[in-house]
Amino acid sequence: MPIFVAVGVTGWLSFRSGQQSVEMLVRKLSEEVSDRIESEVATYMKQPQVFHELTLAAIRSGNLNVEDFGELERYFWHQMLWDDSIIYSYYGNEAGEFIGINVIDDGKRVLRIRQQESGSPRQTYELDSQGNRLGEISVGEYDPRVRPWYQNAKSFGKITWSPIYKFQSQDVLGITAVAPVYQPGGTLQGVFAINISLGQLSEFLNSLEISPAGAAFIIERSGTIVASSVVENLLVEGEAGQTDSAENPNRLLAVESINPAIQGTARELFARYNNLDSIQTAENFKFSLDGKMQLVAVTPIQDGRGLDWLIVAIVPESDFMGYIYENTRNTVVLSLAALVVASILGIAIAKWLIQPILRLSATAQDIELGNFDPNSLTEVTKRSDEVGQLARIFQDMANKIYAREQGFKNQLSLLQNETDKAKKAMLLTQMSDSSYFQQLLIKSKRTRSKAEEFQKIDVAELLKKVSYFHSFSDAEIQQLIEMGYRKILYPGEYVCREDEPGDAFYIILEGSVEIFVEKINKFLTNLGVGTFFGELSLLLGIPRTATVRTREDTVLFVLDREGLQKLLRNYKDLAEQIAQALHEHKAELESRKELLQKMGLLDDEEGFNQNPLGWIRNRMATLFGL
Incomplete structure (x- = not known):
């Protein structure tokens, strides 16, 4: 009876579990299809x-x-x-x-x-x-x-x-x-x-692999089809007295589709919700169509600009339940055969065989846990039948396995000790090897040689290429060099990062940098020799809005706030040139207006809008005491 009950309950639970799993799978599939369609339509x-x-x-x-x-x-x-x-x-x-x-x-x-x-x-x-x-x-x-x-x-x-x-x-x-x-x-x-x-929407729906008999369509709230995975004419002939014009064409209603699944689902939608305008969130339901259960996912798609459609995905449960029914039939046949055989054999040998075998099983578990007792099988070994013979062999094997396992543990411990000693000896050998230090010395010399090459760069010539310093004489360029300093960076080093204070103005003398926005992982541009960056944040006193990182060995000329202040005081015409240049970046200033307001730098927004150049001049005068 226990075997009979166990087989029956297991078979029934297996069937129910498979049925529920399939239903869950089909529901999930219909939802994923609907979500994929929504994403594609929204993008399109x-x-x-x-x-x-x-x-x-x-x-x-x-x-x-x-x-x-x-x-x-x-x-x-x-x-x-x-x-x-x-x-x-x-x-x-x-x-x-x-x-x-x-x-x-x-x-x-x-x-x-x-x-x-x-x-x-x-x-x-x-x-x-x-x-x-x-x-x-x-x-x-x-x-x-x-x-x-x-x-x-x-x-x-x-x-x-x-x-x-x-x-x-x-x-x-x-x-x-x-x-x-x-x-x-x-x-x-x-x-x-x-x-x-x-x-194009219908072609996309038709390309989806939903299920053998699955379908998907998009409708307006009135029930007219916008797109369908089923190839059919969405323009139909009107009834008597109706005209089919370009402005008001006679379009196919979902309840009149040639596809039974689309037609039946549309009728079910109107029966359930009466008015499709009431569907404002994603809905899931199932209904019977010609005796077969259909799982439906309905997702509204709205863009706030007049687009208001419903995406409907249909997955018949029968597309997947066929495997469950076939498996259930095979399970029933095999379970009945196993039930008969197991019942006969179980009744015949249970009392005679089960107990000594359980004893053997318990001894095997003890061996695995390292708690083997040589006397645990004494009672079973006294039997004269095959079980007794098996117990004696098992006891002899268990004694040998237990002894061998203890020997392996001892050997493993010794081997571990020897391995640790060998590792330490190898490390000492490497440290004593003169070639190890020679490689470090060669690497240091190469780095120093690269730095010496950078020192030979003609800073004055490169500074003259910058638009702000075109008109400077050689003496003035030399004074400019004395106001700043040269900075050497290697590939992958950060020059400045977004949201940091804008406290320096950089000119690239050698190498190149990349500019990107870390927060959204967006690349902006690459800059090379003779270009500059950082002037807008420094001159307006606002934080950096992008991150700058070197792409190769790079030499920068850096002018900090103090150096720039000294430069602008000595060359007032340069201050006006820079103000004029900043004024040309109207779009960038507009994009940073909100940031300027948050920092309390834009008290007079109307003045900023009417005369941005005047605002820039006042801001530079305030920051640098001009």
Whole structure:
């Protein structure tokens, strides 16, 4: 009975454990698929918004003129070269003018442009590999102001997304990232736009290896499909009286998908939540579809700019339970056979054999623990059967093993002592070897020789190459050398680190350095002979914002705060040159405005914004007593 119960309970627990493990695995798989899709979609949809942010920043800084269509044409060309995932980047304004570069089906890029001086039709030109116009391809009517992307940007008044619509240039569904541009008075000037084809999302979903019958799709809150892992037409014919226009195409609902899993899951979603707008966090559930359990993971994806979709991953439990059912059948058959054999043999020999074998087992464990008692098997050795014979042999083997083990322990202890002595002797031999000290002496001579080479560097000649000291005479350069000092560093040494006080100005006389931000592990640039660094932090009295480390043997000329103060007092024209040079770094000063405010150095922010040069002069006068 115990064997019968044990086999039955073990088989049942094995099945339940396997079933639960599979369910956990399937749930985890569906969640990971959903997370992977979310990450891919977020990355894919974020890129156009980043481009718009950069474009608006370029306009605000005066680096991009939206009224110069030649400049816009070059801008769009380089934008598409930088990211080949962009299929169409363009701009339209309130005057009805339009310009954009589009990747057509054969991979060629074309320019589409409509200007007032060229008439109302939009012209299309083929572009070569350098972005030059080859010739006019076509002419057609086009008014950007009536397109859904332009209307949506005009309504929202900020960077956002258009509704999903059918592209006019290509008969595919897509969505457009739009960014309105306003004139200083607040009047809309035009709209920048970047098209994204939803077909690429469907291709990504189709490439995922979910499970043999698994599926994934993305829907809007209304239930219309955005992308699907199942190849199907997302544009459908409308009912009588409905029109299929580019602005309002007839799109496929998830509940009407040709895939039973997608169709059934969509119906289950509406039945569970009634209104898909109520799904604001990741949800997991399972339901039965045609008698088979389906595990579903639903993840909302929102970007705060109008994008509001649901990612749905479906994994049928049956894709994995087949292995469990097959294993269960084999386990039942083998368990029943083992049960019959074990029951018969167990009843026959248990009383006769088990006890002496247990005694042998206990003795073996004692030997392993080093607690062997030679008399522990005396009772068993008195038996005349095979067990008694086995016990006598075992006892004889145990005595020999125990004695041999003790001998091995003694030998191991002696060997350890000898090894320690040999190590000490070898160390003394190395220390007494004259070649060991000769190698150290050679290394020292090489280092000294390298330092002597650095001493021969013409510091005066290199200082003249620095822009601040172009006009200095030889005598003035010599006075400058006396105000600072030379510093020799070897590869991998840190010159200064971010957040440290800016207390020195460095000029590279020999070698090179790398500049990077440690906090975010971001490389910035490399500097070589004749260049300088550290002047901004020293002159404005703010901490270092980057770390500098040598890339090779490097010689620096260092001018500390005291030396710089003396230099500026002697050469007031130089102070004005440096102030003018710092004023040219407007973008860098703007980026450090928050740091200056935190340090209490920017009491008059309005004065800083209106006259940065005056603020720099006052700051230098305060720090250096000019």
